[in-house]
Amino acid sequence: MTNKKNLLENQNHYDILIIGAGPIGMACAIEAQKAGLSYLIIEKGALVNSLFNYPVFMTFFSTSQKLEIGGVPFVTINPKPNRNEAVEYYRRVAETFNLNINLFETVKQVTKNEDIFELSTSKASYTSNNVIVATGFYDVPLLMNVPGEELPKVTHYYKDPHLYAFQNVVVVGANNSGVDAALETYRKGANVTMVIRSGELGPNVKYWVRPDIENRIKEGSISAHFNSELLEIRENEVDIRTPDGIKTISNDFVIAMTGYQPDFAMLRKFGIELPESLCPAYNDETMETNVKGLYLAGVVCGGLDTHKLFIENSRVHAEMIVKNISG
Template identity: 60%
Template sequence: MSLLDIVVVGGGPIGIACGLEAKKKGLSYVILEKGPIVNSLFHYPSNMQFFSSSEKLEIDEIPFISKEAKPKKDEALEYYRRIVTSNKLDIHLFEKVLNVNKIDSSFIVKTNKAEYTGKNVIVATGFYDLPNLLNIPGEELEKVSHYYDNPHYYAGQKIAVIGASNSAIDAALECWRKGAEVTLIVRGPEVGQRVKYWVRPDIINRIEEESIEAYFNSTVKSIKEDSIEIINSKGETTSIPNDFVLALTGYKPNFKFLKKLGVNLSNDEKKLPEYNQETMETNVKNLYLAGVICGGMETHKWFIENSRIHAKMIIEAILDKK
């Protein structure tokens, strides 16, 4: 088994950027991705449009040409796939990392298919795989989903969308436009301020004209086969007829995996991982973090646009050590 300079865990845009930078600098590497290329992006909603413009999603100044200023999901899939294939990056797809052990000065990375030894490990796994659960009765029902893909599925149905972020608002509007009867349930007093600026007025207008029914300052108390029960800040309970529930309440990094690696997390609700902001190296020597995983529960803090620089920072830190 050869000793690699770098093992990258995660084949999303930032993991790809790390592999590309490693190859440019002549370092041996492998990228391990548990699904297809940019697995998380692949599972985004079919009609998703990025908040960032295409040039801010570029890796290594490779041009990203899109039909509109803000690209759609399919355009991003095409862009990142072409980077991988045209640069012949060493990426192993549908290979899930099961365990990472540090023995002396190297890491043993075991997957469902093979085992790798690396001097350095970069964790670029994002947070899209673990939804924030509601932890309420009925959440396990088949009608409940924490992911949304295509509005056609919900046409003619009574659907409750839980959340006030971009994913929830996009789902509510798209499903309503395809003929669903949509109820929006928001924990706070208003639609989230971070909702895309061209979408937020749309949902507000649909709520004001009563095309979409919205319950603010409310949470879901329980979910039943044919209804949901919500409770507001006054303690008042309302039962709403319902066919499907989209609980789009956000996602979180795999903290269990980080702890197993030995990465320290802050003791507050943010669970921020410990790392050097100049090198991205964690408290575990030669173990680095890249991308949105650096933000802990502050999942709005890092995204492709501002974390693509992590690749260069990490590779430079590794080269400085050599």
């Protein structure tokens, strides 16, 4: 009992510790604030770090209203907001609510002592009655596992097309991120080749973008190898396995838009059960995991199915969690 009393009297003790300062982590903090609960958000990078690392000219599929949190209007003159507008919007939300956030602080370990969580980071130690993991899925790319993937010219995070002007660029993948990278780098003068594992473009490619990429491929402005895969990456060329055999082409950069996954190693370290499907175990009415007092919020709940949850349909997690904690 003495040990627990000391933990509760710790000046770094909170009702809730929230891991991740993305839109859903911020939504959880806003709900905690409304409920009169003490909280702290801990984020290893910048505010809304995943959105910050999105391509500079990315346009959201969702309307601005569906991205709103905390009742703060997201005003834009465009039908769909872009990445820069979203980053600024969430910064203003954090400012409006004066959210308690520690940025550029990495969570190292979460342990439980009786019913109190002890959390250690790269900068400090904290205790709390509850922990919410709202870390998204953008931190761990799905690797191609091909020779040469470790070369500096290979990236799984496409940012700005200007870097690729007048270069020979291979884009791996045919969903929104791959299509955007192909079109934007092509329009900066790159010689673009797409390598697509299936026989067609991704089914969820944005409807206003699909005709553009289809026409660029049809006219030959962008080369596309369907039912193909990258075999090897070398300093100045790559090998592609195609239905017509192995092709070797000149190459300066590879943009591997192969997708991302939650940090499963971190979830296991926290004691969260991960079945073979890799979909974390949680109560879908309260978002509480198999560890009492440890909750999941946002895209991290979907496991490998990262197309199931988005900002607009996981904002409700914040209300569900805080209601259960304060109830």
